[in-house]
Amino acid sequence: MNAKTSRLGTSARITWAIAAKDIVDALKNKNTLANIISVFLMMMLYSALPVLEGSSEPPRLWVYDAGSSSLVEALAERDGVDVRVYPAQEMMEAGLSSGSVPQLGLAIPADFDQRVAAGEPIVLAGYVQHWVGDEQAEEVRAFGEQQLAELAGGLVSVDIEGNRVYPGPDGGGRSFMVTMSMMFSIVLLGTTIIPHLMIEEKQTKTLDALLVSPASAGQIVAGKALAGLFYCLTAAAVMAIFYAPVVLQWGVFSLAVVAGSLFSVILGLMLGMLLEVRQQLTLWGFLLLNVLFVPMFLTFLEGLVPENVIAVLSWVPSAALAKMFNVSLAGAAPLSEFGLPLAIVVVSTVGLAAVATWLVRRSDR
Amino acid sequence: MKAIRVQDLTRDYGDLRALDGISFEVDPGEVFGFLGPNGAGKTTTIKILTGQLRPTAGQAWVVGCDVVEERQQLKPQIGVVFEHQNVYERLSARDNLAFAARLYGVRKSRIDDVLAQVRLTKRAKDKLKGYSNGMKQRLLIARALLHQPQVLFLDEPTRGLDPNVARDIRDLVAELASEGVTVFLTTHYMEEADRLSNRVAILDQGKIVALGTPDELKSAHGQGDGTTLEDVFVNLTGKSFRRSYEE
Numbered sequence: 001m002n003a004k005t006s007r008l009g010t011s012a013r014i015t016w017a018i019a020a021k022d023i024v025d026a027l028k029n030k031n032t033l034a035n036i037i038s039v040f041l042m043m044m045l046y047s048a049l050p051v052l053e054g055s056s057e058p059p060r061l062w063v064y065d066a067g068s069s070s071l072v073e074a075l076a077e078r079d080g081v082d083v084r085v086y087p088a089q090e091m092m093e094a095g096l097s098s099g100s101v102p103q104l105g106l107a108i109p110a111d112f113d114q115r116v117a118a119g120e121p122i123v124l125a126g127y128v129q130h131w132v133g134d135e136q137a138e139e140v141r142a143f144g145e146q147q148l149a150e151l152a153g154g155l156v157s158v159d160i161e162g163n164r165v166y167p168g169p170d171g172g173g174r175s176f177m178v179t180m181s182m183m184f185s186i187v188l189l190g191t192t193i194i195p196h197l198m199i200e201e202k203q204t205k206t207l208d209a210l211l212v213s214p215a216s217a218g219q220i221v222a223g224k225a226l227a228g229l230f231y232c233l234t235a236a237a238v239m240a241i242f243y244a245p246v247v248l249q250w251g252v253f254s255l256a257v258v259a260g261s262l263f264s265v266i267l268g269l270m271l272g273m274l275l276e277v278r279q280q281l282t283l284w285g286f287l288l289l290n291v292l293f294v295p296m297f298l299t300f301l302e303g304l305v306p307e308n309v310i311a312v313l314s315w316v317p318s319a320a321l322a323k324m325f326n327v328s329l330a331g332a333a334p335l336s337e338f339g340l341p342l343a344i345v346v347v348s349t350v351g352l353a354a355v356a357t358w359l360v361r362r363s364d365r
Numbered sequence: 366m367k368a369i370r371v372q373d374l375t376r377d378y379g380d381l382r383a384l385d386g387i388s389f390e391v392d393p394g395e396v397f398g399f400l401g402p403n404g405a406g407k408t409t410t411i412k413i414l415t416g417q418l419r420p421t422a423g424q425a426w427v428v429g430c431d432v433v434e435e436r437q438q439l440k441p442q443i444g445v446v447f448e449h450q451n452v453y454e455r456l457s458a459r460d461n462l463a464f465a466a467r468l469y470g471v472r473k474s475r476i477d478d479v480l481a482q483v484r485l486t487k488r489a490k491d492k493l494k495g496y497s498n499g500m501k502q503r504l505l506i507a508r509a510l511l512h513q514p515q516v517l518f519l520d521e522p523t524r525g526l527d528p529n530v531a532r533d534i535r536d537l538v539a540e541l542a543s544e545g546v547t548v549f550l551t552t553h554y555m556e557e558a559d560r561l562s563n564r565v566a567i568l569d570q571g572k573i574v575a576l577g578t579p580d581e582l583k584s585a586h587g588q589g590d591g592t593t594l595e596d597v598f599v600n601l602t603g604k605s606f607r608r609s610y611e612e
Contacts, residue, residue: 029455205449212440214437214440214468
C-alpha cells in the first residue's frame with residue numbers, strides 16, 4: 001500500500017512538474033501566446049457584433065397582433081422603427097428571445113382598435129429579453145410606448161413588469177454568438193496549445209531529456225494535457241464571468257465546458273503525438289478545425305440546410321457540444337435536449353482517449 | 366557488479382543493421398571511450414543503454430537494471446548529456462535545473478551545488494538565449510549530474526566547442542571520474558578519448574573492432590612508437606570509410 005501510494009505521489013509530482021512548466025512556458029511561447037490572444041480577441045468580436053448590428057439598424061419591435069390591428073399596420077409604416085409581426089405569442093417571444101440587442105415585444109389584444117376608438121386607456125403587455133438590465137429595459141419600453149402614443153394619442157401604455165422572455169434550446173442571435181464564442185475558445189485553445197508545446201519539445205530535442213528522466217511517456221502526455229486543460233478551463237471561466245447574465249443553466253454549461261475541454265485537449269494531444277513540425281500542424285490544424293466547425297455552423301442554419309442533413313451533422317461531436325452550450329442559455333434544459341449531445345461528446349472523448357493511450361504506449365519506444 | 370554489461374546487442378532499422386551483436390562490460394568508476402565513425406552505431410548504443418530504444422536482440426544491464434524490463438528503475442541511476450543542446454531556451458539555467466530537480470525529486474539546494482560544480486553560479490538567473498555553446502554544454506552536464514547518477518553518458522560532449530571550453534569540459538569529466546562516477550563517452554576527438562578513457566571500444570559498421578586500454582590498442586594495432594589512438598582508429602575503420610567514399 002505504501003509503495004503504491006509512493007508511486008502515485010511520484011507520478012503526480014512528475015506530471016505536475018511538466019504541467020506547471022508548460023503553463024508558464026505557453027505564455028512565453030509566441031505561437032501559443034498568439035492563440036491565447038486570438039481567443040480573447042474572438043470573444044471581444046462576438047461580444048461587439050450585436051452592438052455593431054444594433055447601431056446600424058433601427059430599433060425593432062416584435063409584435064403579436066391578435067386582431068390584425070390597423071394601428072400595427074400604421075406602426076409598421078413608420079420610419080425609424082422596424083416592426084416584426086407574428087401570428088402567435090409564442091412565435092413573437094421566440095423571435096424576441098433571439099435578438100442580440102435589447103428589444104421590446106408587444107402583445108396587441110384582438111379588440112385593440114375598438115378600445116382605442118372608444119377612447120379607453122389600454123395597458124399593453126410588453127416583453128424584453130431576460131438578460132437586459134432594468135435601465136435598458138425601461139429605455140426600450142419607453143421607446144415602444146412613445147411610438148404607440150404618437151399613433152394612438154397617449155391612450156396606450158406598456159407594462160413590462162415580470163415579462164421577460166427566455167430563449168429555447170435552439171436559440172439564435174445572442175445565444176448563437178455566445179455559443180460560437182465558447183466553442184472557439186475551448187476548441188481552439190485545446191487543439192493548438194498542446195500540439196505547439198509537444199512539437200517544440202520534439203524539435204528542440206528536449207523530449208529526449210524528458211524521456212530519460214523519471215517521467216514516463218504517459219506522465220509527459222498527462223502533464224501536457226493538464227496544461228491544455230488549465231488554459232481551456234481558464235478561458236471558459238473568464239467567459240463564464242463575461243457571459244454570466246446570459247447563462248441560465250449553469251449545470252449544463254459546466255458539463256459542456258468540462259466535456260468540451262477534455263474533448264479538445266485529447267484532440268490536441270493526438271495532433272501533438274502524430275505531428276513532428278509546425279508546418280504540419282498548420283495544415284492539419286486548419287483541416288481539423290474545418291471538420292469540427294463547418295458541420296457545427298450548418299446545424300445552426302435551420303431552414304437553409306435540409307433537416308435530414310442537420311440530423312446527421314448533429315452527431316459530429318463539435319455540433320453536439322455547440323448544442324449543449326446553446327441549451328445552457330435556454331430558459332429550460334430538459335435532459336431530452338442535452339442528454340444525447342452530452343453522450344456524443346463523452347463517447348467521442350473516451351474513444352479518442354483510448355486511441356491517444358494506444359499512441360502513448362506505442363511511442364513509449 | 367558491473368556498471369554496464371552488454372551482451373550480443375543488435376539493433377535493426379528496417380533492413381539496416383545498426384548494431385551487430387556487440388558485447389562489452391564497463392567497471393564502476395571507469396571512463397569508457399566508445400569511438401567510431403559517423404553511423405557506426407554509437408548513438409544507437411547510447412539510446413539502448415539509456416532506455417530510449419529497444420534492442421532487436423541481445424541484452425544490456427546498466428547498474429544491474431535490465432534496460433528493457435527495468436527502465437523506470439534505471440532512469441534515476443543515469444545521467445545523459447545528449448549530442449544536441451536540448452535545453453529550454455526561454456528559461457534561465459536555474460529554472461532549467463529546477464524543472465529537472467522536480468522531475469527527479471531532488472532537493473533544491475542541489476541546484477546550487479551543480480551550478481557551482483560547472484561554474485555557472487553567476488549567470489544562473491540569465492535566460493539561455495544569451496548563453497554561449499560552452500555555457501549551455503556546462504548546463505547540460507549540470508542537469509545530468511543533478512540527481513547524482515552512478516553512470517554518466519556523454520554523447521560527443523565537446524563537439525563544436527572552442528579549445529578552451531572543450532578543455533574545461535574534459536577537466537570536468539576527469540574530475541567526475543576521480544569522484545567515482547562511471548562515464549560512458551562517445552567522441553570524435555581521439556586525443557580526448559586517449560586522455561580521458563581508461564578503456565576504449567572502437568565500433569565500425571555496428572561491430573566492435575577493438576577493445577582495450579588506449580595503450581593496448583596502440584601496441585596491438587599501431588606501427589611502432591609514436592602511434593596515436595587516431596592512427597589506430599583510422600587503421601581499423603578507414604577501409605569502410607574509403608569504400609563508402611568510393612561508392
